[in-house]
Amino acid sequence: MNNGLRLDNILDQPKGDSHSVEDPRKRAFLRAAGLLVADLMFPQVRAATSPHPAVGSGHKVLVIIFGGVRRAETFSAEGLVNIPHLSGDLFLKALFYSSIRNEGVTAHFNATASILTGNWQRVDDWGKLAPTTPTVFEHFRKRLGASQDDTWVVASNKALTNLLGASSASGYGPQYGANVVFPKQLMITAVADALRRGRTGDMADRTKVEAQFESALEGSNYEGLGWTVFDAADRLDPRVRHPIQDAISTFVHGGPTSGDELTFLVSREVMRRFSPSLLVTVFSDVEVAHFGSYALHLAGIRTGDRLVYQLWQEVEANPEYRGKTTMLVLPEFGRDPDGSTTNGFFNHRANEESTRSTWMMVLGAAVGKPDVIERPIRHIDVCPTLAGLLGCPTMDSEGERLAELLV
Ligand SMILES: [Zn+2]
DSSP: OOHHHHHHHHHOOOTTOOOOTTSHHHHHHHHHHHHHHHHHHSOHHHHTTOSOOOOTTOOEEEEEEOOBOOGGGSSSTTTGGGOHIIIIIIGGGSEEEEEEEOOSOOSHHHHHHHHHHSSOOOSOTTSSSOOSSOOHHHHHHHHHOOOGGGEEEEEOOTTOOGGGGSOOOTTOSGGGOOEEEOHHHHHHHHHHHHHHTTOGGGTTSHHHHHHHHHHHHHHTTOOSSSHHHHHHHHHSOHHHHHHHHHHHHHHHTSSTTOOHHHHHHHHHHHHHHHOOSEEEEEOOGGGGGGGTOHHHHHHHHHHHHHHHHHHHHHHHHOTTTTTSEEEEEEOSBOOOOTTOTTOGGGOOOOSSHHHHEEEEEEEETTBSSOEEEOSOEEGGGHHHHHHHHTTOOOOOOSSOOOTTBOO
16 A cells, blocks of 8 residues: 555645645645534534533633743744734733743643643653643632533643643542643544545545545544544554654644644634633644754744734634633743753753743733733743632642732
């Protein structure tokens, strides 16, 4: 079987294509794939229960976590060119914390888990162990009786796992956890399943590709939570898996690790179908930096900047969100300084300001008046602040609620 040839047929990449998502055919395909993934993740019966009865404050919160970006490439004189939406359209409406610090482990799972628990987590970097103290999802659901569909994580990042959605703390755990979804993994698995079943003959035709996605997802007994799919993809024959992953990655964005566009589309579908009180979206196109391409890293920042803006536009257009939503945007950490022994922007392990200190932008209902807050805050202060916005009782965490944000 010649998988390479068949993949060429499936993906139908024009010769000399720049792989830009600006290619309208790719955008159309992505949109269709995103909608399809969303359709199959969200069974109709559950969609029919949305929107939920409001619990707690009735306030809604979006948290957009951005991977690792340095101040130098973002909020600095030379970096603003990479973030026209954040620095232009959004900054003037925002409460901007100019110094938020990651004082914990500057690796993806631990950093994200610290943001979502309010305690510095020091578990496995690759998400093999759950956070040890309760996540904001569990706190919100246990204390206020919120349903699982009221709390979501949608993530591009391969270093995250569904263990991000609930802790190992006693009295908490998965029964109070969030829905956790990895859209790119879904696409990969859907296509892989279709290939394994030998149904690739039809796939040159994009409308049929969509049908194949649908059928493959239905056939995989997918529970909608990212977990089963992730495992199944890991068990695929590498000879099949690698070309598929590469081809789909290239198709989705043009870089070897991209997927943020699809993550955006699925996040927006989650908002439209479930209008959750708490949605956490994790973008990670910027992490292409690990492959050493500065140009692709900057492209990832620009993509994230645009997608953050598009999510904010959805907040303003969606009646379930407009006027009662706060959106927080923050990187997980910076990256290493130029000239460091860890290859500068490639990595994020140095114990340096460039790696530990970044920024956070807050938009929406909890922002009293646009302002710049120079007082240093910490990533662990985010979680108790989210809990407060959602109307939860005070959380037992190292972090402290940010007093500037009020509902
Ligand atoms: Zn990384």
